Structure formats: C-alpha cells, structure tokens
Amino acid sequence: MGALVELRDLSVHYGDKVLVQGVSLGVEEGSVTAVMGPSGSGKSLTARVAMGYVDEGLRVATGSLRYPAHSDRDWLSGVAGGPPRAHARLRRATRVLRGGWLSYSPQAAFSALNPGRTLGRQLALSMSRRVEPPASPARELGRLLERVGLDLDAARALPSELSGGQCQRAALAVAMAPAPSLVLADEPETGLDPVLTRVVTELLLDVCKEEGCGLLLISHHDDTVERIADRVVRLGAHA
Amino acid sequence: MICEARDLHKTFVQAGTFPWSPRREVPAVRGVDLTVAPGEVVALVGQSGSGKTTLARMVLGLEEPDQGTIDLEGVRWHGLSERARQPRRVRYQYVPQDALSALDPQQTVLEHVEETLRVLVGCDRHDARARAMAMLERLGLPARANSLPRQLSGGEQRRVTLARVLALEPRLVVADEPTSGLEPDRRQAVLRDLVGNLPESAGCILVTHEMAAARAWAHRALVMLGGRVIEEVDLRRDEPTHPYAKLLFAPWDHDVPDAPLATSGCPWRHGCPLMDDALADTCARGLPALTPLSPGHGVACHFHHRSSS
Numbered sequence: 001m002g003a004l005v006e007l008r009d010l011s012v013h014y015g016d017k018v019l020v021q022g023v024s025l026g027v028e029e030g031s032v033t034a035v036m037g038p039s040g041s042g043k044s045l046t047a048r049v050a051m052g053y054v055d056e057g058l059r060v061a062t063g064s065l066r067y068p069a070h071s072d073r074d075w076l077s078g079v080a081g082g083p084p085r086a087h088a089r090l091r092r093a094t095r096v097l098r099g100g101w102l103s104y105s106p107q108a109a110f111s112a113l114n115p116g117r118t119l120g121r122q123l124a125l126s127m128s129r130r131v132e133p134p135a136s137p138a139r140e141l142g143r144l145l146e147r148v149g150l151d152l153d154a155a156r157a158l159p160s161e162l163s164g165g166q167c168q169r170a171a172l173a174v175a176m177a178p179a180p181s182l183v184l185a186d187e188p189e190t191g192l193d194p195v196l197t198r199v200v201t202e203l204l205l206d207v208c209k210e211e212g213c214g215l216l217l218i219s220h221h222d223d224t225v226e227r228i229a230d231r232v233v234r235l236g237a238h239a
Numbered sequence: 240m241i242c243e244a245r246d247l248h249k250t251f252v253q254a255g256t257f258p259w260s261p262r263r264e265v266p267a268v269r270g271v272d273l274t275v276a277p278g279e280v281v282a283l284v285g286q287s288g289s290g291k292t293t294l295a296r297m298v299l300g301l302e303e304p305d306q307g308t309i310d311l312e313g314v315r316w317h318g319l320s321e322r323a324r325q326p327r328r329v330r331y332q333y334v335p336q337d338a339l340s341a342l343d344p345q346q347t348v349l350e351h352v353e354e355t356l357r358v359l360v361g362c363d364r365h366d367a368r369a370r371a372m373a374m375l376e377r378l379g380l381p382a383r384a385n386s387l388p389r390q391l392s393g394g395e396q397r398r399v400t401l402a403r404v405l406a407l408e409p410r411l412v413v414a415d416e417p418t419s420g421l422e423p424d425r426r427q428a429v430l431r432d433l434v435g436n437l438p439e440s441a442g443c444i445l446v447t448h449e450m451a452a453a454r455a456w457a458h459r460a461l462v463m464l465g466g467r468v469i470e471e472v473d474l475r476r477d478e479p480t481h482p483y484a485k486l487l488f489a490p491w492d493h494d495v496p497d498a499p500l501a502t503s504g505c506p507w508r509h510g511c512p513l514m515d516d517a518l519a520d521t522c523a524r525g526l527p528a529l530t531p532l533s534p535g536h537g538v539a540c541h542f543h544h545r546s547s548s
Contacts, residue, residue, distance in 0.1 A: 039422035161256070164287055191419065193286040193448040198490040220423040223491050 003028055003068045004182045004214040007050045010063035010076075012042070019058070020046055025233045027182060027214040029069065032205065034217045034225040037235030043218050044186060046235065050216060051102050051184055052094030054079070054087050069181060070101060100129040103180030105204065107190045109171035113159040119170050120155030126177035147207060148173045168192065168200045176207055183208055184216045189224065197221070201228060240313065241411050241442035242275040242298055247307035249293050267293040268304075269466035275411065275442035280434055282445045282457035284487065290466040291446045295413045298444065299333055300324055312410060329359045332404040334414035334433070338396040342388040348375065348399050349384040355403045374406040378432050394425045398432060405436050412437060413444045418452060430456050450488050459535065462487065465506035467526060473535045481538050483507045505541065513542040 005027045012020040020042040027033045027050075035043045045058070052075055054060055060082075065075045075094060079086045098104070106112035114122055123141050127134065134140035142152055148169040159167060168188070175183055185204055189197040205228050208215040219225050225232060249268040255261055268290040275281050283291040296302040298309060300316060309317040311331060316324070335341040342351060352371035356362045362370065375381050378398045388396055397417060404412055417433060418426035426449065434456045437443055447453055453460045454474045462470040462484040470481040479488050486493040496510020504523040508514055514522050521541045529537030530544045 038424045194450060194487055194490045195286055195495060199495055227491055 004070075005050050005216070006064075006066045006068060007046075008064045010046065010049055010065075011061040012045060012049065012054070012063075013059045013061050014057060020235070022062075023233070023235065025050060025216075026231070027216050028230070029181070029214055030209060030212050031230040032208070032215045032217055032228055033231045033233065034219055034229035035233045035235065036219060036222075036225060041235040043235055046233075047184055047186065047216055047218055051104070051182075052097060053091060056084075056087075058087070059084075060087065067097075067101075067182075070097070099126070100131070100178045101181050103175045103178055103183045105172055105175040105183055105185040105188060107186045107188070109167040110159055110164070112171055113167060113174070115159055118156055118158055119150075119162075119173075122174055123155070123177050126174045129178040131179075144173045144177055147176070147210075148203060164192070165196050165199070168196070169203070172200075172204060172207065176211060179211070180213055182214045182216065184218075186218045187220065188217070189219065189221060197224065240274050240310070241277055241279075242273065242309070242311055242444075243313075244271070244273040244298060244309045245307055247271045247273070247294065247297055247304045247309070249290075249297060249302060249305050251293075266466055268297070270307075271463075271466070271468050273298065273444075273461065273468075275444060277440035277442060279459065280437075280443040280445055280457045282447055282453035282460040283463060284447060284450065284453050284460050285463035286448065286487070289463040291448075291463050292415055294463070295415055295444055295446045298411075299331055299413050300328075301333070329407055330410040332407060332409040332412050334400055334404055334412060334417050336416045336419055338393070338400045338420075339388060341400055342396060344388055347385045347387060348380060348391070348402075351399055352402050352406050356406055359407060370406055371402075374402045377436055378402050378405075393421050394429055397421065397429050401429070401433050401436070405433075405438070408438045409441060410438075411442045411444070413446070415446045416448070417445070418447070418449060426452065427455065465500050467506070468529070468539065469507070469526070470538045471529055471536065472538075477533065477536045480532065480536075480543065481507075481540050482512055484538075513540065518542060518545070 003026055008024045010020055010023045023046050025033060025046065035047055037043050048055065049065065052065065060076060060080045063076050063080050075090060079090045120141060123144060124137065127137060127140065141155060145152060145154055150166060150169050154170065162170060188200055188204055192200060201224050217229065247268055248270055251265045251267055253263045253265050271294055273294065283294060285291050293302060297304050304317060349371055352374060353367045356367040356370055372381065375384055378401060380395065380398055380402065383391060383395055414433060418429055421429060430452055434443065445457055458473065460472055460474050461468045462479065462481065464483050470479055470484045472479055479485050486495065498509030500506040501508050505526050508522040518541050526539050527541055527544045529539050530547050531537045532543065
C-alpha cells in the first residue's frame with residue numbers, strides 16, 4: 001500500500017497565535033486515518049492543510065506536504081515560512097486536485113448540496129472532474145446512487161425533497177463521483193442520531209474501501225474511531 | 240403532576256410538490272402518555288422523525304393534538320383558545336434548538352433577558368434589570384451582558400436562551416435539543432447550566448438524541464419509535480431492554496436491520512431479534528401497553544409481555 005498523503009511537522013500561526021504545532025499525519029491507500037481532539041485544537045485546520053488548502057490569514061510556519069501517489073512535489077516548499085502570496089499560490093495550485101483527486105464529504109450534508117439543482121445534475125457535474133470520464137455516464141450515475149443506497153428516482157429529486165439520512169447519502173455520492181483517491185470527511189456524524197451515525201459512517205467506510213481510496217476522518221466519537229480507524233492522530237488543546 | 244398527557248395523537252398532512260399533487264398523511268405521534276412530576280427531568284430520546292419534537296411542542300400548546308388530553312399543573316390545557324392560554328404561558332417555557340436564530344441580532348444579552356421579564360412578568364425597569372443580571376451571573380455571563388448575539392460563542396448564545404427562560408421561574412421547561420450544533424465537549428456544561436438552575440420542583444422535558452445527555456441528566460427516559468413510546472426507563476438504575484432501545488444506546492454493539500419500520504403493528508417487527516413464529520401474528524396486530532418490568536421501568540414489547548404474564 002502506498003501513501004496518499006504525507007504531512008510532516010506542520011505548524012500554523014495566526015498572527016502571534018500558534019494554532020497547530022509540529023503535527024504529522026499520513027493516509028495510506030485503502031486505509032482510514034482519524035483526527036481527534038477537543039474543539040479549537042486545529043482538527044479541521046490540519047485536515048484542510050492536508051488537502052492543500054490554507055485559509056486566508058493563516059501562515060504555515062513549518063511543514064512539508066506530499067502526495068506520493070500523485071507526484072513527488074512538496075506542496076509546502078516555499079509556502080512554509082513564506083509570504084501570503086505563496087499561500088495564495090498554493091490554494092490555486094491545489095485547486096485542480098480538490099473536487100477530483102482529493103474529495104470532500106461535508107459536515108452538514110443538506111447545506112452542502114445545491115438547493116436549486118437535482119441530485120443527478122450535481123452528480124454529473126462532480127463526475128466531470130474525473131481524469132478518465134466514464135464510458136457511460138448514465139450507468140455510472142446509477143451505480144453511484146445504488147452504491148450509497150439511494151434509488152434511481154433520487155437523481156431527479158431536489159435536496160429539499162430528501163430526508164436527512166438521504167441527504168447524507170447524496171452528499172457521499174457527490175463526494176465519490178469524481179473517483180477520488182482521498183476523501184476528507186469532516187465530522188460526518190454532525191446532527192445525526194446515534195443509529196444514523198453508525199449507518200453513515202459504515203457506509204462511508206465501505207464505499208472508500210471498495211473504491212480503494214483513503215479516508216481522512218475528523219470525529220469526536222471515540223467509539224466510532226475505535227472501530228474504523230487504522231491510524232489515529234490526537235491533537236491536544238494547544239498542540 | 241406538572242404535566243399529565245394522555246393518549247396524544249398528531250398527524251400532519253403534507254402537501255405534494257405541486258398544488259395538484261396528492262396530499263400525504265404523516266402520523267407523527269400515535270398514542271403517547273407523558274407525565275412529568277415536580278422536580279423531574281424527563282428525556283425524550285429516539286431517532287430523527289420518531290415524534291419527539293412534535294410531542295414536546297404539543298405539551299406547550301405549540302401544536303394542537305388531534306386526540307388526547309393534556310393537563311398542566313392539574314388544569315386542562317388542550318383545546319383552549321390562545322386567549323385562555325396566554326396568562327398561563329409564562330409558566331411553561333421553551334428552549335429552542337437553534338439559539339442564534341431565536342435571538343434578536345440587534346439586542347444585547349441583558350436586553351434579551353430584561354425585555355422578557357418586563358413583557359411577560361410585568362417587572363418594572365429597575366427590578367427587571369436586577370433580576371436579569373442575577374440570572375446572567377448564575378450562568379456565568381455577566382461579562383457578556385452588553386454583547387450582541389453574533390459576538391458570542393455557540394455555548395454562550397445557548398446560555399442566553401437559557402437565561403431568558405430560567406429568569407421567568409417557569410414550572411415546566413421544554414428544551415428541544417438544547418445542545419445541537421455545539422461542540423461535543425461543550426454540551427455537558429450547557430446541560431449542567433440548564434438542569435442545575437431549574438427552579439425548585441419545576442419539571443423539565445429534555446428532547447435529545449445524545450444518549451450520554453439522557454444518562455447524565457434525566458431521571459427518566461422515554462424511548463420513542465415511530466410516534467410511540469416503546470420503553471420508559473430510569474437510566475440511573477436500569478439498562479434499556481427493548482431491542483430498538485439497545486441499538487439506540489449502543490449503536491455499534493447491535494445489528495442495524497435493513498428493513499424499514501413497519502407501518503402497522505410493532506414498528507420494529509421487521510428487524511426484531513426477539514420475535515419468533517409464535518409472536519409474529521401478535522406483533523403484526525399492534526403494540527402492547529408498557530409492561531412493567533420493575534418500578535419506573537416499562538417496555539412495550541410482546542416478547543416481554545408474554546414472558547411476564
């Protein structure tokens with residue numbers, strides 16, 4: 001199994017404040033890495049940097065970021081300790097990866113879906129980011145929907161016509177549509193009841209394993225992480 | 240009893256996508272009894288769509304039940320006109336799910352609490368301010384008294400909605416998922432502020448799908464499934480026994496059935512590990528009343544009903 005992401009010794013500052021100090025994480029093909037920690041410990045921030053995105057105003061002080069399965073490049077070279085310009089350049093450079101090679105399964109599924117477009121159109125758009133377009137897009141769309149446990153009629157539905165659980169499944173289908181190698185799931189359990197949390201997390205895991213992609217999971221739930229993660233990165237309150 | 244509700248039913252009629260689409264009936268609550276004793280915290284737990292919120296709203300008169308009776312503090316509450324309810328409303332208060340949208344973006348924290356006291360209790364300006372500050376101090380918010388809602392953290396916004404309700408010294412507080420949207424490590428503190436500051440011998444209904452919250456703060460939990468209460472349990476003494484309640488409290492330790500909920504009979508019968516051939520007919524016919532297993536612990540299940548009789 002090759003490594004998908006290698007993030008080493010990351011430190012991020014906001015003004016004088018140190019948000020994250022010396023964090024490393026890695027995700028291997030077909031494996032799950034979980035990031036845990038109390039609120040404000042920089043979980044989302046670390047995961048976002050791993051996806052090649054440094055929010056505006058933040059400064060990376062040290063660190064290196066490689067996607068060995070994609071290229072040998074160190075995406076943070078010149079950015080770490082560099083000026084804001086370099087950070088903006090990184091965001092632009094990695095944009096081609098996000099939504100394609102890197103994918104994101106959002107926290108609040110309903111608000112992440114476009115309310116004015118049917119699910120089918122959103123999936124088609126997301127699928128268009130693939131490097132190798134599928135031979136039959138319609139069949140591929142059907143396969144995706146079936147994979148996440150929705151029926152074909154859902155392709156014609158607007159997000160407002162889906163239930164909470166269906167929206168979670170739909171958002172997962174959109175995340176998987178570009179055939180990504182790495183998926184970031186930011187607290188997929190937010191707002192879900194315990195049973196649905198388990199169902200959605202298991203689905204996420206199954207789909208990622210089946211498609212052979214790595215999963216970077218941000219979670220608060222010990223029992224979820226304990227059961228599905230291959231590696232756990234714990235961040236302290238002021239790591 | 241602070242609240243005594245018997246056999247509540249509520250069905251919503253859902254319009255289709257277009258005006259000419261057929262309407263659909265969605266039964267939300269199907270025959271629920273709910274009592275809250277003075278000083279008692281009752282948790283309503285269940286999955287999304289199990290009817291928790293509808294039940295809680297009916298108790299406050301925010302929804303009218305189709306059938307059933309509600310008495311608050313021994314006086315009839317259901318089916319009254321708003322004019323008849325108005326003078327009593329101040330005693331029965333609601334903590335909303337989404338704190339930020341429940342607060343006025345242009346009012347400070349102190350003004351929120353003060354205005355509530357002046358309008359609902361009729362305090363004069365001086366008195367209202369003193370009582371509001373006292374309540375903010377109890378909830379650890381005095382430093383934020385002059386802040387606007389958007390300047391507060393999620394937990395602080397939540398505390399403002401609590402302060403506003405608790406300052407009225409209500410007899411019954413209905414909190415609809417008071418911790419949703421908060422970081423998990425901040426939830427306990429908000430619940431401690433709510434339950435710890437309830438007026439003496441007031442009742443509280445806590446709607447939640449955080450099982451840890453129900454365990455820590457409620458005297459009694461009602462487990463809801465498909466608009467019915469399938470188990471009533473004191474979590475400090477007993478463990479849930481209904482297969483659905485077990486799944487809800489420890490989702491990773493039990494199998495999640497693929498089958499959907501049954502629309503008639505016992506809603507859980509399609510995936511129930513306790514059902515055998517002898518019970519199949521009985522379970523398809525209906526749900527029994529809560530079978531008492533021990534004092535304060537009852538389960539609505541034919542399996543337990545059979546073994547106890």
